[in-house]
Amino acid sequence: MSEPVPSSWCEIHLDRISDNLDLALGLLPEGTTFCAVMKADAYGHGIARVVPVLLDRGVTRIGITSNAEARAVRDAGFTGRLFRLRAATPEETEAALADRVEEQVGSILAARQMRALIEGGRAQVGVHLALNAGSMSRDGLDLATDEGRRECRAILAELAAHIIGICTHFSSNDPHPLRHGADLFADQVTWVCANSGLNRADLLVHAGSSLTLLSGQRIETDMYRCGAILYGVLNDGQGFRPTMELKSRVVHIGDYPKGAAVGYDRECLLSRDRRLACISIGYAAGYSRIAQDRGAVLIRGHLAPVLGKVSMNSIVADMTGIADVQVGDEATVFGGEDALRVAPSDAVAQFLTILPDLFADWGIRNPRVYL
Numbered sequence: 001m002s003e004p005v006p007s008s009w010c011e012i013h014l015d016r017i018s019d020n021l022d023l024a025l026g027l028l029p030e031g032t033t034f035c036a037v038m039k040a041d042a043y044g045h046g047i048a049r050v051v052p053v054l055l056d057r058g059v060t061r062i063g064i065t066s067n068a069e070a071r072a073v074r075d076a077g078f079t080g081r082l083f084r085l086r087a088a089t090p091e092e093t094e095a096a097l098a099d100r101v102e103e104q105v106g107s108i109l110a111a112r113q114m115r116a117l118i119e120g121g122r123a124q125v126g127v128h129l130a131l132n133a134g135s136m137s138r139d140g141l142d143l144a145t146d147e148g149r150r151e152c153r154a155i156l157a158e159l160a161a162h163i164i165g166i167c168t169h170f171s172s173n174d175p176h177p178l179r180h181g182a183d184l185f186a187d188q189v190t191w192v193c194a195n196s197g198l199n200r201a202d203l204l205v206h207a208g209s210s211l212t213l214l215s216g217q218r219i220e221t222d223m224y225r226c227g228a229i230l231y232g233v234l235n236d237g238q239g240f241r242p243t244m245e246l247k248s249r250v251v252h253i254g255d256y257p258k259g260a261a262v263g264y265d266r267e268c269l270l271s272r273d274r275r276l277a278c279i280s281i282g283y284a285a286g287y288s289r290i291a292q293d294r295g296a297v298l299i300r301g302h303l304a305p306v307l308g309k310v311s312m313n314s315i316v317a318d319m320t321g322i323a324d325v326q327v328g329d330e331a332t333v334f335g336g337e338d339a340l341r342v343a344p345s346d347a348v349a350q351f352l353t354i355l356p357d358l359f360a361d362w363g364i365r366n367p368r369v370y371l
C-alpha cells in the first residue's frame with residue numbers, strides 16, 4: 001500500500017523547539033527552574049516527538065492537563081516530575097496515579113480525596129495547593145474572603161503533611177496587574193506557611209508563564225511553567241522562531257470570467273477575469289471560516305488572496321499574475337522563509353485569534369511532518 005498523500009499538513013521544526021528552549025532557559029532568573037508545558041498535545045506539535053527534544057536539553061519538569069497527555073509524556077520516556085496544571089475529577093486523579101502526576105488541590109473536596117489516596121498508599125507523590133492570587137478564578141482557592149481562608153485552614157488540617165507545592169496562575173502579564181498578583185501571591189504563601197506546619201524552603205512555589213518570564217519582572221516563584229515560548233508564538237523577535245508551518249496544495253487551476261461567483265452564497269463576484277487556484281484545505285482542517293475576506297496563501301513566493309467563503313475541504317485563491325503555478329504546488333497557509341512568509345502577525349490578523357489557538361487546532365486536525 002502506498003503512503004497516503006495528505007491534503008494539508010503541519011511541518012514541525014523540532015530544531016527550533018530546541019533553540020527556543022535554550023533561549024528561554026537563558027532568561028530564567030537565578031535560582032528558578034523551568035517546567036515545559038505540553039497541554040493540547042504540546043500545543044499541537046505532538047508530545048511523542050517533542051519530549052525527546054526536551055530530554056535532550058535536560059528538562060526534568062513537564063506540565064500537562066489531561067490524562068492522555070500524562071500517559072503520552074511517560075510513554076515518550078520522561079521520568080521527571082509531571083504536574084497537572086488544572087483541577088481534576090476524582091476519576092481522572094485515580095486513573096493518573098500510575099503516571100505519578102502531581103495534582104493541584106483547590107478545595108476541601110479535592111483535599112479529602114487526595115488524603116484518602118495517599119493514606120491508602122495509592123498516591124506516590126505529594127500535591128500542590130492552588131491559590132487564586134493570580135485571579136484567573138478558574139480552579140484556585142481565593143484567600144481574599146473569610147470563607148476562603150477557612151476552607152484553606154481545613155485543607156491544611158487535612159493535607160498539610162502531603163503539600164509539596166503552592167501555585168497560582170496570572171490572568172494578566174501587563175506590568176501593573178502582574179505586580180499586584182505576584183505580591184498578593186507572595187503574601188498568601190507567607191500566610192499559608194504561618195497557618196500550617198509548612199516551611200517555605202521545603203515547598204515548590206510556582207507561578208508565571210512564558211509572558212511572565214519575558215516580562216523581566218521578578219516575582220515570587222521557584223519555577224516558571226512555560227508553553228508558548230517553546231513554540232515561538234509570542235514574540236517574533238529575540239531569536240524565538242515559530243515551530244509550525246501549515247501547508248496544502250494547489251489541486252486545480254482555472255480561468256473564470258468577470259461576473260462569476262466564487263464559493264457558496266455568491267458572496268464574492270469577480271470584478272475582472274481571473275485565474276483561480278483551488279487549494280486542498282478548508283475549515284475541517286482548521287482553515288477557519290473567519291478568514292473570509294482576510295486570508296491569503298503563499299504560492300511560489302507570492303501572496304494569493306483567498307476569495308469567497310471557506311469550504312469544508314477547500315479554498316479558492318486568486319493567482320492571477322503569479323507565473324508558472326502548477327497543480328501540485330505548495331500553498332503555505334502559515335510559515336515560509338524570511339520576507340516571503342505568512343508571519344505570526346499575518347495569521348493573527350487573518351484568523352482573528354492568538355497563535356496558540358491556531359497551533360493547537362492545526363496540529364490536531366492535520367498530519368504532522370517532522371523536520
Ligand SMILES: *Cc1c(COP(=O)(O)O)cnc(C)c1O
Nearest residue numbers: 037085169209210225226227228
Ligand atoms: C497553559 C499554562 C501555562 C503555560 O502558559 P504559556 O503562556 O503557554 O507559557 C502555565 N500555567 C498554567 C496553569 C497553564 O494553564
